[in-house]
Amino acid sequence: MGKRKKHLNATILTIIMLGIGFQIAFSRSVILNVVVTFICLLYLLYCQVLLRKVLIMLLLAFPLAFGSWWSFIMFGTGDTWHSAWIYGSRVYAYLLLGSMLTLTVPVKEILISLSIHIKLSETFVYGLLASFNLLPRIRQQFKLIQYSAQMRGKSYRPWQPALYLRIIIVALHWSEDLAEAMSSQGFSEGFPRTRTFNDPLPRWQWGFAIIVIMLYFSAAFLVSPW
Amino acid sequence: MRIKKWARIVGVVFQNSTDQFIKLEAQDEIALSQQNSLQPYYWTERRITAAINQLNLAEVLNHVSYQLSGGQQKKLQVLSMLIMSQPILLFDEPLAGLDAVSLKNVMQLIKKTVTDLKISSLLISHQRVGVTEFVDYELKLADKSLTIEGEVKEHNGQA
Numbered sequence: 254m255g256k257r258k259k260h261l262n263a264t265i266l267t268i269i270m271l272g273i274g275f276q277i278a279f280s281r282s283v284i285l286n287v288v289v290t291f292i293c294l295l296y297l298l299y300c301q302v303l304l305r306k307v308l309i310m311l312l313l314a315f316p317l318a319f320g321s322w323w324s325f326i327m328f329g330t331g332d333t334w335h336s337a338w339i340y341g342s343r344v345y346a347y348l349l350l351g352s353m354l355t356l357t358v359p360v361k362e363i364l365i366s367l368s369i370h371i372k373l374s375e376t377f378v379y380g381l382l383a384s385f386n387l388l389p390r391i392r393q394q395f396k397l398i399q400y401s402a403q404m405r406g407k408s409y410r411p412w413q414p415a416l417y418l419r420i421i422i423v424a425l426h427w428s429e430d431l432a433e434a435m436s437s438q439g440f441s442e443g444f445p446r447t448r449t450f451n452d453p454l455p456r457w458q459w460g461f462a463i464i465v466i467m468l469y470f471s472a473a474f475l476v477s478p479w
Numbered sequence: 480m481r482i483k484k485w486a487r488i489v490g491v492v493f494q495n496s497t498d499q500f501i502k503l504e505a506q507d508e509i510a511l512s513q514q515n516s517l518q519p520y521y522w523t524e525r526r527i528t529a530a531i532n533q534l535n536l537a538e539v540l541n542h543v544s545y546q547l548s549g550g551q552q553k554k555l556q557v558l559s560m561l562i563m564s565q566p567i568l569l570f571d572e573p574l575a576g577l578d579a580v581s582l583k584n585v586m587q588l589i590k591k592t593v594t595d596l597k598i599s600s601l602l603i604s605h606q607r608v609g610v611t612e613f614v615d616y617e618l619k620l621a622d623k624s625l626t627i628e629g630e631v632k633e634h635n636g637q638a
Contacts, residue, residue, distance in 0.1 A: 397498050403486035405501055405563060406515025415501075422497065422545060 260300060262454045263366035265462045266354040272466035274350055277343060280473035283335070286342035289469075293349035300357040310352060311345070318344040335479070360385045366452045376442050383431050394423055487517065490565035494572045496552035497545055505547065505555050506540040512562035518596055522562045530558055533584050549576035557585055561592045568593065570602040579609060586613040 261269075273289065280286075297307055322341030329336050354363065364381055367373040398419050402409050409416040440446075472478070493499050502508045509527065516522045531537050534554040539547055544555060557573050570589070574582050590613045593600045604610055611617055617628040 394498075397493070400482060400486055400491070401493065401499055402501055403483050404490050404565070405511055405559070407501060407511070408483070419501075426497065 260357060261296075261461075262370070262452065262458055263354065263358040263363040264370040264454060265458045266358065267363070267367060268371075268462045269465055270350050270354050272462065273469050274347060276466075276469055276473055277346055277350075281335075281339055282473055282478050283338040283342050284478040285469070285473055286339065286346040289346045290342065290349045293346075293353045296353050297349070297356060302352075302356045306356065307352075310348065310356075314344055314348050318342070362452070365450050366454075369448070369450075369452050370454055375446065379435060379440065387427065390427075395420070398423075486565075488565055489567045489569065490560050490563050492556055492560045492568070492570045492573050494575075496549070496556045499556045499559065500544045500552075503543050503545075504540070505536065505542055505544050505551075508544055508555060508559050509540070509562065512559040516562050516564055517566075518564040521564065521596060527562065530561070530588055533588060534558060535581070535584070550578065550581055553577060554581065554585060557589065561588065564592070564596050564598060566598060568598050568600040570600065570604075572603060572605070574604055574606055574610065582606075582609050586610060589613070 277286065277289070294307070298304075318341045321344055322337045325333055325337035325340055358366075361382060364373070364378045368375055368378045398416065399409055500508055502511055509531070513519075513522060513527060531540070534557075536551065536554055536558070539551055544552065547555065553573060553576055557570070560568060573589075574585065577585060586609065589600070589602070592598065602610070602614065619626050619628050
């Protein structure tokens with residue numbers, strides 16, 4: 254727990270991600286994209302995210318970045334080289350910005366943090382938590398559906414609507430189960446809830462988020478480097 | 480071995496009936512099993528009709544499988560897998576939600592089919608009453624240990 258105090262709070266990371274991510278869409282600076290990518294990468298290393306995981310992520314994104322870069326070189330107009338590097342580096346800037354949140358904080362903590370600090374609807378939080386918690390069960394169910402079909406001499410292919418019909422039917426059953434489970438645990442929509450989850454958010458982190466977003470704004474739109 | 484090959488050797492009657500159904504209507508469900516049965520010469524039209532009548536499913540054949548009652552779903556599920564007739568059949572709680580008469584009919588059908596077709600079958604059930612007389616061996620899972628209760632026919636004197 255002591256180690257975690259050094260990390261940025263999930264809410265702050267989300268605000269930084271949205272605040273800078275939105276500006277990146279309008280910024281036309283390769284240097285800033287590289288700076289954002291580099292700083293996020295440093296943060297990931299500081300948080301001791303597995304290097305192998307980061308490398309795989311970077312490699313997987315390479316075709317996307319290269320595709321953007323190549324399409325501007327081939328079909329762009331005006332300063333094609335500049336545009337190509339902007340859009341190529343932008344892929345990595347977005348990727349690393351997002352991974353700064355998703356690779357360092359578990360989904361549960363992100364959602365609960367957002368519900369505590371920026372009043373994200375608790376129904377929404379519970380719904381999303383349920384979906385994430387159901388992922389292993391969904392995988393298991395998918396295998397079960399495939400096996401049940403193969404036992405009857407049929408095979409489902411990903412493009413067959415029958416497969417999705419069965420998944421929808423299962424999901425409908427689960428949604429009933431989920432609603433029952435939530436109400437049996439005392440969940441009532443819109444009612445105040447007691448909390449057992451402690452998510453400290455020091456004030457300096459709010460200030461840090463504002464400064465970082467303002468700094469990016471000044472650099473991107475006032476200084477506007479190459 | 481690939482899962483597809485396993486599926487032709489080991490048939491499973493799932494605990495949750497809706498996991499089993501492929502088609503929407505009960506009659507299509509049975510037709511699919513008939514079409515792909517591994518014992519087509521045994522499962523003639525006449526035998527299937529007799530099984531449907533024995534399980535009292537005739538009146539619900541044109542109903543949507545997912546809308547049948549729990550007991551009807553179980554019976555449809557068991558019949559579909561019996562028609563498929565894999566060499567090994569596993570039944571996971573096939574008697575849940577069945578009344579005494581239906582239970583007897585289902586067990587009779589299972590017993591006759593697995594005996595006629597020499598199918599190896601394993602049935603898991605919380606219920607023993609009305610079941611043990613149809614099985615050859617009984618294993619009991621209690622206190623984290625599985626014990627062989629022995630040949631059931633020795634206990635109740637039935638073949």
